[in-house]
Amino acid sequence: MSEPSPAEFRSLVEGIFGDIPFVREIGLRLHEFDLESQTLSAAFDLRPQLIGNHFQNILHGGVIATALDSVGGLTAMVAAYHRMGGAIDWQEKVQRLTRLGTVDMRVDYLKPGRGQHFVCSGSILRVGNKLVVTRMELHNDSEELISTGTATFLY
Amino acid sequence: MSEPSPAEFRSLVEGIFGDIPFVREIGLRLHEFDLESQTLSAAFDLRPQLIGNHFQNILHGGVIATALDSVGGLTAMVAAYHRMGGAIDWQEKVQRLTRLGTVDMRVDYLKPGRGQHFVCSGSILRVGNKLVVTRMELHNDSEELISTGTATFLY
Amino acid sequence: MSEPSPAEFRSLVEGIFGDIPFVREIGLRLHEFDLESQTLSAAFDLRPQLIGNHFQNILHGGVIATALDSVGGLTAMVAAYHRMGGAIDWQEKVQRLTRLGTVDMRVDYLKPGRGQHFVCSGSILRVGNKLVVTRMELHNDSEELISTGTATFLY
Amino acid sequence: MSEPSPAEFRSLVEGIFGDIPFVREIGLRLHEFDLESQTLSAAFDLRPQLIGNHFQNILHGGVIATALDSVGGLTAMVAAYHRMGGAIDWQEKVQRLTRLGTVDMRVDYLKPGRGQHFVCSGSILRVGNKLVVTRMELHNDSEELISTGTATFLY
Numbered sequence: 001m002s003e004p005s006p007a008e009f010r011s012l013v014e015g016i017f018g019d020i021p022f023v024r025e026i027g028l029r030l031h032e033f034d035l036e037s038q039t040l041s042a043a044f045d046l047r048p049q050l051i052g053n054h055f056q057n058i059l060h061g062g063v064i065a066t067a068l069d070s071v072g073g074l075t076a077m078v079a080a081y082h083r084m085g086g087a088i089d090w091q092e093k094v095q096r097l098t099r100l101g102t103v104d105m106r107v108d109y110l111k112p113g114r115g116q117h118f119v120c121s122g123s124i125l126r127v128g129n130k131l132v133v134t135r136m137e138l139h140n141d142s143e144e145l146i147s148t149g150t151a152t153f154l155y
Numbered sequence: 156m157s158e159p160s161p162a163e164f165r166s167l168v169e170g171i172f173g174d175i176p177f178v179r180e181i182g183l184r185l186h187e188f189d190l191e192s193q194t195l196s197a198a199f200d201l202r203p204q205l206i207g208n209h210f211q212n213i214l215h216g217g218v219i220a221t222a223l224d225s226v227g228g229l230t231a232m233v234a235a236y237h238r239m240g241g242a243i244d245w246q247e248k249v250q251r252l253t254r255l256g257t258v259d260m261r262v263d264y265l266k267p268g269r270g271q272h273f274v275c276s277g278s279i280l281r282v283g284n285k286l287v288v289t290r291m292e293l294h295n296d297s298e299e300l301i302s303t304g305t306a307t308f309l310y
Numbered sequence: 311m312s313e314p315s316p317a318e319f320r321s322l323v324e325g326i327f328g329d330i331p332f333v334r335e336i337g338l339r340l341h342e343f344d345l346e347s348q349t350l351s352a353a354f355d356l357r358p359q360l361i362g363n364h365f366q367n368i369l370h371g372g373v374i375a376t377a378l379d380s381v382g383g384l385t386a387m388v389a390a391y392h393r394m395g396g397a398i399d400w401q402e403k404v405q406r407l408t409r410l411g412t413v414d415m416r417v418d419y420l421k422p423g424r425g426q427h428f429v430c431s432g433s434i435l436r437v438g439n440k441l442v443v444t445r446m447e448l449h450n451d452s453e454e455l456i457s458t459g460t461a462t463f464l465y
Numbered sequence: 466m467s468e469p470s471p472a473e474f475r476s477l478v479e480g481i482f483g484d485i486p487f488v489r490e491i492g493l494r495l496h497e498f499d500l501e502s503q504t505l506s507a508a509f510d511l512r513p514q515l516i517g518n519h520f521q522n523i524l525h526g527g528v529i530a531t532a533l534d535s536v537g538g539l540t541a542m543v544a545a546y547h548r549m550g551g552a553i554d555w556q557e558k559v560q561r562l563t564r565l566g567t568v569d570m571r572v573d574y575l576k577p578g579r580g581q582h583f584v585c586s587g588s589i590l591r592v593g594n595k596l597v598v599t600r601m602e603l604h605n606d607s608e609e610l611i612s613t614g615t616a617t618f619l620y
Binding site for chain 1: 174205
């Protein structure tokens with residue numbers, strides 16, 4: 001199997017993301033995916049089972065953490081893929097990417113998770129040959145910044 | 156309404172916890188709840204929708220973060236309740252507890268979340284008149300420490 | 311004593327910052343301080359006693375953490391001051407600001423702390439009536455991002 | 466050069482620690498070092514230049530972060546050394562240890578840093594073949610827990 005084209009790589013990543021059971025459970029789906037600018041985001045909608053406080057009708061902190069972790073991991077995966085470059089065999093690259101895991105994460109809950117629709121975006125702080133550090137943000141449909149996070153991934 | 160007995164307080168807390176939609180979604184239920192020793196834990200079982208990596212059959216990091224956040228919040232709620240003492244009216248205490256929210260959390264993913272059954276426990280690092288800081292641990296059914304976390308709560 | 315003018319407030323803050331013994335020990339001094347844009351930064355120079363690894367001649371992680379914590383605290387102080395507004399007496403405001411303390415902080419060490427001159431800047435993520443959350447960045451004289459951090463302050 | 470004896474290893478580590486300029490600046494010195502139980506701690510005394518708030522006469526948060534980072538790094542170094550075992554050449558082991566660096570750290574400031582004498586201890590949460598995660602605690606001379614932290618190290 002030869003190195004994929006950018007379009008093939010995109011559908012590969014989309015496939016990996018869409019196949020994660022708990023990502024489906026939350027209803028997270030790939031939203032933006034621009035390899036050039038390394039802009040990545042995923043979106044999801046409010047549903048009753050995602051509520052953490054039904055007096056206030058706001059998202060559970062665990063839903064927010066799940067979105068940040070998932071988008072951070074996806075962002076890290078793309079960055080690690082590019083970092084490995086052409087020196088490593090394509091099969092070995094995919095192998096390393098499937099082993100990519102979160103080492104630690106900080107989440108800051110800045111505002112109550114109110115809204116009907118949420119977008120979570122990721123960006124890169126550091127890419128090494130073993131570690132990737134990403135920053136994530138979650139906005140609601142009023143463009144309010146609900147939460148930010150920083151995570152470290154090993155691959 | 157007068158101050159509840161310890162048994163009434165326990166069922167109140169159990170009720171609040173069991174009514175959180177996303178806590179039910181994960182399948183988290185109160186496990187230990189000893190007010191004397193301030194020992195608190197919640198348990199849940201592996202189910203297909205909680206998987207993060209189906210090649211490895213391990214929990215999604217977001218499930219782990221949800222368990223840590225929920226148990227941390229519960230532990231903080233009990234600590235804040237005791238800290239408020241008798242000087243504040245019972246109704247006002249409950250009001251303040253329902254507003255308790257996570258400010259920030261760090262999660263460390265120490266081992267892959269493998270197992271059929273998981274227990275998450277919480278303990279107190281700091282209780283002030285506004286903030287509570289808790290530490291959480293998640294073990295699997297082989298007594299392996301899967302994850303630890305630290306969280307700050309405002310009430 | 312009446313509410314200070316912006317210029318008086320600036321020299322008050324500058325005085326508080328410059329009087330902190332450990333800030334002087336590190337050699338941190340106020341660099342930018344624009345109340346309009348809430349842009350705040352402090353600068354310091356490499357000196358032999360700030361080294362953490364003398365094989366590599368790089369800053370100790372504790373020096374970086376000190377810079378991030380100090381600049382975060384200063385940024386939080388200015389934000390809290392504005393948040394309190396005119397409703398609270400000036401004396402009481404100053405009292406509350408002198409009690410402002412760091413609750414927790416995450417530091418990410420992105421690149422080795424190499425350079426002769428460093429600038430640390432702060433920005434606001436959340437300002438409430440009890441808590442402020444700030445984000446900090448440390449750059450060297452080659453404009454490299456050495457470190458980022460997020461901290462929660464109580465006032 | 467052959468593999469060192471436990472006593473030689475101890476004085477090697479003691480030497481590395483004592484030679485770090487900023488560790489000397491803070492006045493941190495090795496306190497306990499028991500390789501069997503992996504118990505490690507360092508101690509330091511209050512001095513005027515370590516003060517962060519001279520109204521309250523308490524340690525600067527950066528001093529606390531420096532102690533936690535330094536003791537965490539030392540604990541990680543010892544754990545990494547044992548983890549590498551006999552399969553790797555002694556020279557290469559030392560090479561890898563000198564490159565060990567902090568990836569990220571969370572510090573929780575639980576109580577004001579009051580006291581004349583402080584002890585900071587470290588313990589291991591995870592040791593892999595690339596990463597070590599440690600937990601640190603700082604106590605004062607009244608046995609109060611002033612601060613805790615968690616840090617990730619790469620070697």
